[in-house]
Amino acid sequence: MEDNFDLLQSAYDPETFRRRGYELVDLLANYLGATLNGKDPKTLRWQLPEEQYRQWSEDAENGPHTDPGELFGGVLAGSVHLHNPCYMGHQISPPAPVAALAGLLGDFLNNGMGVYEMGAPSTAIERVVVRETARRMGLASSADGVLTSGGSLANLTALLTARSVKGGAEVWQHGHRQPLALLVSEEAHYCVDRAVRIMGWGEDGIIKVPVDAHYRMRTDLLEGFLQSARSASKKVIAVVGSAGSTSTGSFDDLEAIGDFCQKHGLWFHVDGAHGAAAALSDRYRHLVRGIDRADSVVMDFHKMLVTPSVTTALVYREGNHSYATFSQKGQYLWSSDEEAEWFNLAKRTFECTKLMLSVRAYSIIRTHGWEFFQQYVTRVIDLGRQLGAMVLAHPALELAVPPEGNIVCFRFRSPQLEEPERSLLNERIRQCLLEDGTFYVVQTRLKGENWLRTTLTNPFTTATHLEELLERVVELASTKVPAKG
Numbered sequence: 001m002e003d004n005f006d007l008l009q010s011a012y013d014p015e016t017f018r019r020r021g022y023e024l025v026d027l028l029a030n031y032l033g034a035t036l037n038g039k040d041p042k043t044l045r046w047q048l049p050e051e052q053y054r055q056w057s058e059d060a061e062n063g064p065h066t067d068p069g070e071l072f073g074g075v076l077a078g079s080v081h082l083h084n085p086c087y088m089g090h091q092i093s094p095p096a097p098v099a100a101l102a103g104l105l106g107d108f109l110n111n112g113m114g115v116y117e118m119g120a121p122s123t124a125i126e127r128v129v130v131r132e133t134a135r136r137m138g139l140a141s142s143a144d145g146v147l148t149s150g151g152s153l154a155n156l157t158a159l160l161t162a163r164s165v166k167g168g169a170e171v172w173q174h175g176h177r178q179p180l181a182l183l184v185s186e187e188a189h190y191c192v193d194r195a196v197r198i199m200g201w202g203e204d205g206i207i208k209v210p211v212d213a214h215y216r217m218r219t220d221l222l223e224g225f226l227q228s229a230r231s232a233s234k235k236v237i238a239v240v241g242s243a244g245s246t247s248t249g250s251f252d253d254l255e256a257i258g259d260f261c262q263k264h265g266l267w268f269h270v271d272g273a274h275g276a277a278a279a280l281s282d283r284y285r286h287l288v289r290g291i292d293r294a295d296s297v298v299m300d301f302h303k304m305l306v307t308p309s310v311t312t313a314l315v316y317r318e319g320n321h322s323y324a325t326f327s328q329k330g331q332y333l334w335s336s337d338e339e340a341e342w343f344n345l346a347k348r349t350f351e352c353t354k355l356m357l358s359v360r361a362y363s364i365i366r367t368h369g370w371e372f373f374q375q376y377v378t379r380v381i382d383l384g385r386q387l388g389a390m391v392l393a394h395p396a397l398e399l400a401v402p403p404e405g406n407i408v409c410f411r412f413r414s415p416q417l418e419e420p421e422r423s424l425l426n427e428r429i430r431q432c433l434l435e436d437g438t439f440y441v442v443q444t445r446l447k448g449e450n451w452l453r454t455t456l457t458n459p460f461t462t463a464t465h466l467e468e469l470l471e472r473v474v475e476l477a478s479t480k481v482p483a484k485g
């Protein structure tokens with residue numbers, strides 16, 4: 001028996017762990033320094049999927065390798081560098097170093113969070129973080145909620161709560177007796193559509209309200225859509241507002257949606273996965289005016305609050321509603337199933353086992369204060385608006401919509417260029433940027449046409465970086481424009 005134990009003993013050797021840990025932190029600290037000060041200018045070292053796969057399958061075939069440092073270094077080298085000020089791509093943000101350390105702590109302790117004793121500090125911290133988040137959104141002290149694994153899951157969870165509260169209590173027991181539906185803007189994140197279909201409401205259960213020229217929900221159309229749904233014997237139970245939308249970062253008028261929901265007794269859900277964080281900025285809180293009237297709000301800490309992915313707050317105006325989400329018996333877990341026990345978190349989340357999410361978010365709050373979030377959110381929205389103004393002033397570039405937040409969509413244009421050539425050209429510009437690694441931006445389709453899409457998410461991006469991006473786009477366009485005729 002003894003001779004089969006050596007691997008286990010060496011794997012858990014405290015001194016080996018200490019050494020590797022220091023090496024990893026050195027690696028990351030060096031990366032952070034080099035990428036922030038421009039010594040390592042690449043946001044990404046592009047490799048085709050097959051090349052990448054060949055490299056790692058060879059690595060696996062030749063293993064095991066005793067030094068994890070090569071693995072850590074290799075993953076670092078091949079990954080997108082969010083801490084690089086020229087990273088302006090997807091909505092996730094460069095994690096605050098302290099929050100990444102908190103993530104390591106959570107990974108190491110691995111308490112499962114389902115019941116109180118499996119994560120006593122992180123369970124209590126979760127309550128602190130969620131309640132304080134709710135307070136800062138302007139919600140009353142009855143507000144409460146949970147942290148969960150991502151905005152998509154949080155939106156589904158909130159809509160299940162809405163169904164329990166507004167859809168008739170029998171649904172959980174007997175399924176749907178009447179077709180249910182909700183109203184949402186056509187620009188909403190696709191996870192809302194998925195949530196509706198997962199709940200079994202089908203295509204007819206999601207009523208998509210058109211948007212205005214700024215990609216905001218046409219709230220003036222809500223009344224008409226509600227009446228025609230009712231004429232078709234659908235039971236509309238909720239309206240989902242986007243704060244902001246994923247493609248263009250447009251903020252729906254939450255006050256108007258709140259009025260509408262109040263008038264008709266509907267559940268008011270705000271998908272603020274991206275932009276609810278604006279509530280933490282004195283300068284930009286107005287973007288989410290009305291959020292305090294929502295029955296439920298989703299906010300991703302990994303998007304505009306520099307926390308490692310995925311860490312999402314799901315807040316309810318009436319905290320007790322969260323216990324209605326899963327009207328399911330789980331007595332083997334909870335000593336008293338009927339009681340609303342805030343400290344047994346799995347009563348209110350999809351997750352049974354969950355990461356120790358609260359420690360990551362709280363490590364930032366405790367170390368740097370909420371003022372840190374205010375500075376971050378204000379800074380990246382300032383940057384978004386600055387880029388918007390620069391594009392607007394540029395003769396060869398065009399803005400999809402004046403940015404309200406830190407998402408900016410633009411494209412190269414010229415009078416001779418028409419669709420679909422213009423879309424193809426912008427797609428190629430984006431591919432060149434990806435492959436040369438200078439700037440990381442993504443793309444989106446709006447009304448069937450391609451746009452370059454940026455999310456200003458690195459607070460160390462400056463006006464000079466923005467100017468260089470625009471120059472580079474124009475330069476690529478002029479070298480890649482297909483000859484006419």
Ligand SMILES: *Cc1c(COP(=O)(O)O)cnc(C)c1O
Pocket residue numbers: 091149150151152153189191242243244245246271272273274300310312
């Ligand atoms: C990103 C996003 C989501 C999805 O959140 P995940 O955390 O990626 O699951 C949902 N809604 C909006 C508006 C988003 O921007």
